[in-house]
Amino acid sequence: MAVNPIKSKLKEGKCVYGSWIRIPSPIIVEALGNVGFDFLHVDMEHSSIDLQMLDYLVLAGYRYNIPLAVRTATQNPADLYRIMDIGYSSFVLPRIESAEQCAHLLKGARYTPAGTRGLGGAVRANGWGEMPLEQHLTEAEDDTLMIIQIESEEGLKNLDAILDVPGIDVVYIGPLDLSQALGYPGQIDHPVVADTIASLIKTIRAKGIAVGIHAATTLQAQAWAEAGIQYFTVALDVSLLQSAGRTVVGQLKNKQ
Template sequence: MTGDELPRLGAWVKLPAPESVELLALAGFDFAVIDAEHGAIDLRTMSTMIGLARGCGIAPFVRVAGTTPRDVQVPLDAGAAGLFVPQINSVAQAQDAVRAVRFPPLGRRGASTSGRAGQWGRAPLGDYLRAGNDDVRLIAQTENVTALSAIADIGAVAGVDAVFIGPMDLTVSGRFQEGSPEMTNLITAAEQSCADHHIPLGTVASADAAELLQRRGYDFLVLGADTTILRQGAHALVNSVRTATPGAGR
């Protein structure tokens, strides 16, 4: 798979509100990442979000909490376009993720065509199995120093489609200061390693998005979260009124 086959711009969905997905679609995002690792989103809401995203033409990904069958089976059966799997810090952990997400012979995912992924029982078994192994995207989140040092090897594991640099966890696990030369050099080396080995690469971004896509070789970006977008938009709106009308203070 190449980076061109991945949707380019996405956002985390942390609020347990399906309308967040619809609003992201209307805003022009290519994909949404329903956050089951850090967001308080139950399985029923997750399934609704996935269905709504598909209907709105935005690719529904899920960031799972781990790789147990309960973590991966429900979003995949519900029709997720792919999974972001956190804390993949070695080739062995990447292989474990593949085994959890893929059908045999690559993995051990359980099969059932009765869900949305199987068109509610309508899809032929062969098509359902092929889609699960060929069309569902597995994104390995690399989030510590060891992971970034091995990022190309992680991305080359059969069944992994792309790698994702998680700068916040990298900062915490490596005890870096944000923007420190050591952290910058580590990320730059990881970017170059992915470019040299043609590994699709993603990360989070904000004002630096254009640079990441155009000059630093990233294939896809997560541009914040629904919560951040709401907070920033609300702050800008209130601040603009208070600035224009000094008497409108608290």
């Protein structure tokens, strides 16, 4: 297993682009994993995707060598290493609001002495026990990518302390929840929201950590890239399907 390719690209200063998976089907991972995205986010927080489905999705990711990051729905470190045993190495941790909470979760994704991840014996992550233990421990550390979400008033207040927690690779801004926390729900372009995002970019980058965000459009992603953001999600499987459907229907009906 090589060093996580997303980690390598971010360290080189490159931008990376992905999308969200909410439809519980490995076919979606295969379809979107074959179009050129750098990664895909599997969303357990806002979908019906469960642990059994994760087992199928990771195999679909292997098929096209597309890195998958799982957004969890719980605040339990044991859930992280259970998912890692299945074969995932990247996580999006939502609703990070304190340094203590962040450290507690991040430790669940790393083996001792850096963390509390349990050794599970023969699991997919170590080739069902065929990989030597020392190799597995080393590769697990190299491959792990931890993305935390700052999207609340509490998270903003404790940002400096949170950023000092070791093991954070990307701070991912949730613009919709952030706009709501600031009192302007859904108004991503409101000056207060825009200024807060600009301030977050400056503060996070000063700590040597990459900044991520969800962009509603490709033009928005381009503008944020110029502002210093490197890690982007754009659209999600449902919206991409709807958009393609609307285009086809519009073209058909406009010819009648």
